[in-house]
Amino acid sequence: AQSVTQLGSHVSVSEGALVLLRCNYSSSVPPYLFWYVQYPNQGLQLLLKYTTGATLVKGINGFEAEFKKSETSFHLTKPSAHMSDAAEYFCAVSDGYSTLTFGKGTMLLVSP
Amino acid sequence: SAVISQKPSRDICQRGTSLTIQCQVDSQVTMMFWYRQQPGQSLTLIATANQGSEATYESGFVIDKFPISRPNLTFSTLTVSNMSPEDSSIYLCSVEGGPTDTQYFGPGTRLTVL
Numbered sequence: 001a002q003s004v005t006q007l008g009s010h011v012s013v014s015e016g017a018l019v020l021l022r023c024n025y026s027s028s029v030p031p032y033l034f035w036y037v038q039y040p041n042q043g044l045q046l047l048l049k050y051t052t053g054a055t056l057v058k059g060i061n062g063f064e065a066e067f068k069k070s071e072t073s074f075h076l077t078k079p080s081a082h083m084s085d086a087a088e089y090f091c092a093v094s095d096g097y098s099t100l101t102f103g104k105g106t107m108l109l110v111s112p
Numbered sequence: 113s114a115v116i117s118q119k120p121s122r123d124i125c126q127r128g129t130s131l132t133i134q135c136q137v138d139s140q141v142t143m144m145f146w147y148r149q150q151p152g153q154s155l156t157l158i159a160t161a162n163q164g165s166e167a168t169y170e171s172g173f174v175i176d177k178f179p180i181s182r183p184n185l186t187f188s189t190l191t192v193s194n195m196s197p198e199d200s201s202i203y204l205c206s207v208e209g210g211p212t213d214t215q216y217f218g219p220g221t222r223l224t225v226l
Binding site for chain 2: 032034036041042043044045046049051090094096097099100102103104105
């Protein structure tokens with residue numbers, strides 16, 4: 001069975017500060033890992049994904065994430081937060097059988 | 113990535129009635145998925161719908177409550193039957209985009225049951 005843990009239901013940062021959203025997973029097989037973003041009153045948008053190859057993955061809007069197998073982590077970062085980054089972020093894992101398991105989500109709050 | 117639309121975008125319904133949600137994709141896809149997102153919660157998979165076969169339901173979801181149709185490779189419907197206030201949620205459809213389990217989501221249907 002696979003699972004995802006997102007540490008912190010809410011993360012607050014100031015505009016221009018580093019964004020770090022944490023995600024740890026468990027999977028019995030090499031996982032596929034995803035970050036999605038959900039803006040208010042919208043569906044989910046794929047930010048980035050790790051499947052194979054390079055462990056540092058770059059996504060849209062300046063976000064990136066690093067797959068660390070030894071730590072079973074896939075944390076999402078952005079060097080400088082922007083007000084438009086305020087949204088809910090979901091980490092998800094798949095074991096290759098088409099079923100995604102989502103974390104509980106982290107709400108990112110950005111203050112001016 | 114696929115472009116996915118859902119209808120209706122939101123609805124307010126009375127207890128005991130049913131609502132059918134439509135999901136349309138701009139390209140042919142094999143697998144479509146239906147999720148529920150309860151207020152303040154994460155996404156829970158309801159069922160997987162493959163064209164030409166019965167939908168596969170996750171534990172806790174049954175066909176009588178959430179019948180699904182998948183008449184072709186670009187369209188699916190989810191019906192929420194005999195609704196109660198506990199069914200108030202966002203319902204999202206998604207499609208699989210390629211061999212790495214990447215899923216692309218529609219904008220969601222916001223359902224409120226009174």
